Amino acid sequence: MSAPPKVPASFWEHEPVRLALAERHLGRVVRAYRCHPYHGRVALPQSVVAGWLGITQAQLSRVENGPPLVHLDRLAHWAQLLGIPAFCLWFRLPGQHCWTDASRMRGETSGADGEDQVVDQGALTAVAANVEQAPSQGGGVTDRRRFNVLAALAGLAAGGHTYLLPGPSAEAPGSIGMEQVRLASSLVDDLRRVDAAVGADLLCDVAMQAHTRLSAWAARASYSREVGDALQSALADLSIEAAWLAIDADRRSEARPHLHEAITRARIADDPQAEVRALTHLSLLIRESQPGESLHCAEAALRISAGWATPRLTTLLRLRRAHAYAVLADASGFSREMTKARHELDRGPHEDDQSFVHFVNAQELNGIEGLSYLALDRPGRAVQSLRAITANPSPGHRRNQVYYTVRLSEATYQQGDVNEAARIALDVLPAVRQINSKRVSQHLSQVRRKLAAPRQATTTTRQFVDTYDQAVNL
Structure with a gap:
């Protein structure tokens, strides 16, 4: 084919395509596009699609498997070339004046069962x-x-x-x-x-x-x-x-x-x-600004919930206390509460778990442990705990995963490895922009500020700083 085919609207509802769009990674969108069953049993060759996009097959391979594109001109050009509907995109197309122009504003939305409402x-x-x-x-x-x-x-x-x-x-x-x-x-x-x-x-x-x-x-x-x-x-x-x-x-x-x-x-x-x-x-x-009061709040919650708290809730409250002790520079109190939190978490989920504790898992425990080691000025141990999260991600809790990855970049910087800190920050940048949490983006901006210092200038740190600045200005 000399040009992309005209595809039906249902094409963009195919699960791999939707997931790629949700990840805001146009390279993965192109790969899902090529492998869509609409084209037949055999995926479209990279060489064919690369020709449509005006690049080589090798370049397309790097786009599909590398970091997300951040250049708006190329994003918009390729999206229009492939016919991706505007409402599927995370950026504005040329001529799209505002979000009210989107065709979905006619009042239709998809329900949980997939039916239009x-x-x-x-x-x-x-x-x-x-x-x-x-x-x-x-x-x-x-x-x-x-x-x-x-x-x-x-x-x-x-x-x-x-x-x-x-x-x-x-x-x-x-x-x-x-x-x-x-x-x-x-x-x-x-x-x-x-x-x-x-x-x-x-x-x-x-x-x-x-x-x-x-x-x-x-x-x-x-x-x-x-x-x-x-x-x-x-x-x-x-x-x-x-x-x-x-x-x-x-x-x-x-x-x-x-x-x-x-x-x-x-x-x-x-x-x-x-x-x-x-x-x-x-x-x-208040765990950072008033750790003593934070400790008392968690203790009060433990006292009120005695007799009916599930293991997950107790784990969360122990983790709150552990981090407060770390901010207070009480290493023994931190260690004691972490041991109790691990014991409770090992008891597993319970049918009476409240919805707000569903994020409490091994990754969250490692995350709080990592933040606590940072508070105790032990970045090496913090890196170990936070790396355990990135090595075993929890797909159901994406925001926490992204947050702790940003904090891993901070811990790596404090450890003295500026290139590794920049690499981690560069990899997580697209996800930070997607989850729309200023709490997370503020931490990443602090990483950018530290890595932008002249004494930290390396090829890797400059690449992150430049990419960050371009992404923020899109």
Whole structure:
């Protein structure tokens, strides 16, 4: 074939193609394109596709197997040449003025079962107003990311609670029943799902404004005592989720009031599980700035959860204490808590595990151990622990994987190996931009600042600094 064929819309829903697009690696997209069953039993030869792209077969091989492309001109040219739909891309094509031009804005989104669902366009507009007004938190926020937030939260309209969304929407009912509380509680699940897909930077404002709206509604509506307790728990959960998003978006000063509110509401509702969740997040929030208080928060959570805590929850609380001890330069306290955390983790998962502890696994334990060794000024041991994560990744917890890889680059730098630190940072750069977490991108920017110092100049460090600067400016 002398030119790429015209392919049907379903072509881009093929699993390998979707995964490659999600990874934001155009070389892998091209490989998935070549191997698509649409072309027949035999994959398209690299030489043929390379001819379409104006490069050699050897160059295409390097593109498919090497680091992601970052040059916008080439990305856009090849995407247009292959006919990749604009809504699949993580960058803007020439002539695409804004994200509202995307064809998907007609109000269709795919449900969990793969079936197309038509949702309320008014709900999309309401969330759109909020997302457009949200300040950019850095890291090259893209139009594609904005649309993902809209599409993922569009389910709230289908669920019938658009009055919880920011922006103009339906007026909230004058009275609250258990059905409305269940709808409000489901908002937390929606936010967690969207956070896993697009990160916290823009979603943080959506969560905080939804919390404000739900709190105002609860203050003026009428409800029974039974409904009131359930509503307080729902508000506590939403406060905790908003706080987590603020932490991940590196807006830490906004997180603490939400966690204090969550603790108060949990006590009003006599909901110890919500109180423990809030204390666990508070311990995380202040572990660097107030390690002593962080230690007390984790201890309080252990005390409240005694008798019903699952091994995973206990592991998490022990890890919170271990890191706080490390920041306090108490090596023996750190070692003691890590031993207890390992013992609890070895007991395995439990059917009563709360959803917020599902990330607690061997990789998380190694990660906290690595960060603790950094706090104890033992970068060599930190590198060992953090390398164990990259050697055995956990696909279900991509953000943590990326975060700890960035911290591995920091530890390697502190160990004195600037070239290895630059190589690790260069490899993880595309993933950092994809997960949209300012907490992570801030750490990578610190690595860039250190490696850009004249005394650290090598071919490898200059390559990372140049690539980082180009990626941020896309």
